[in-house]
Amino acid sequence: MQETIQSFTDYLQTEKKASKNTEVSYQRDLRKLAVFLKEHGIEKPEQMNATVLNSYLLYLEREHFSPATISRSIAAIHMFCQYACQEGKMVSDPSKALQPPRVERKMPEILSIAEVDLLLRQPKTDTPKGIRDKAMLEMLYATGIRVSELIHLKIQDVNLMMGYITCRDEKERIVPFGGPAKKALEQYLGSARAALMHGRDDDVLFVNCSGGPMSRQGFWKILKSYAKSAGITADITPHTLRHSFATHLLQNGADLKSVQEMMGHADISTTQMYLHLGVNKIRDVYRKAHPRK
Structure with a gap:
């Protein structure tokens, strides 16, 4: 089973051009499935059936995995079974009847414009670290990119002019990004980055205090x-x-x-969520402030 999982992972990378995050999460989900199957005497893809797959989903529920995690596991199993059928390792797809649990979409936290402004004024730009932090925060808010995209930016990915x-x-x-982000980036690239690099040679844009690439966890702590x-006080x-x-x-x-394109959303319905966020925020402000609410 592990050999087929590895060849499937290679297929995701070379044929499907899946993102690294998808590749890693699918591989992790399938290895977890393989452990469960082995405990039930199943070590080859052709031995899988709908009954044992449903038993696996029940096991995930009993172990209190979230609906989102279970849904992703089902997506991985679906794609793996389709691949195994294509490769002749299965006669039929036993995952067809698997149904993902209903996932309640939690509305994300958003900050007011005043809160964002306050946050962006926190880094002290009298040290290389503070200058870098200011540039990272300004860039994140100016572009709305994902943190994974932020920490993987290369110097050549930035057109300051x-x-x-x-x-x-x-x-x-x-x-695109605006004036404040440009100013913060110019200051960072002008002096702070070289000081943080300690003579190292790397084209990654944002580096940690040791001159290596910034990690997701490192930026989260910052x-x-x-x-x-x-x-x-918001989380x-x-x-x-x-x-x-997006909301602002x-x-x-x-x-x-335009917002969909900047966010990199494949489906515009994902972007539409921010319309509702804006309305909810305005409603909350009204309820807190209006004397006859």
């Missing part, structure tokens, strides 16, 4: 620290700035299609 970046983490796209110093994640970026654009008149 024209004011845009090229994101290549998922599907390649061009995203953001949490500045949110705390700003007195923001902020890097995605909070992405959500706030739509509140200020941006069209849905």
Whole structure:
């Protein structure tokens, strides 16, 4: 089974051009399935059947895996079985009847424009680290990119003169940025980055204090620290700035299609969620402030 999982992972990478995140998560889900199947005497794809797959889903539910995790596992199993059928390792697809659990979409946290402004003013730009942090926060809010895209940016992905970046983490796209982000980037590239690099040679844009690539966890800690110093009580994640970026654009008149392209959403229905976020935020402000609410 492990051999087929590995060849399937190679297929995702070379044929389907799946993102690294998808590749890693599908491989992890399928290896978890393989352990369960082995415990039930199944070690080859052709031995799988609908009964044992349903038993596996029941096992995930008993172990209190979230509906989102179970849904992703089902997606991985579906694609794996389709691949195994194509390769002649299965006669029929036993995963066809698997149904994902209903996932309640939790509305994401967004910050007000005033809260974002307060957050972005927290880094002290008298040290290379503070200059870097300021540039990262400004860039994240100015472009709405994912944190994985932010930390994977290369120097050559930034066009300072024209004011845009090229994101290549998922599907390649061009995203503009404004004056404050440009100013912060110029300051970072002008002096701070070289100081943080300690003589190392690398084309990654944002580096940690040792001169290596910034990690997701490292940036998450940086953001949490500045949110705390700003007195923001909301549970902020890097995605909070992405959500706030989209909501603020739509509140200020941006069209849905343009925001979809900047966010890199494949389906415009994902972007439409931010229209509802804006309405909910306005309603909350009204309820808190209006004397006859």
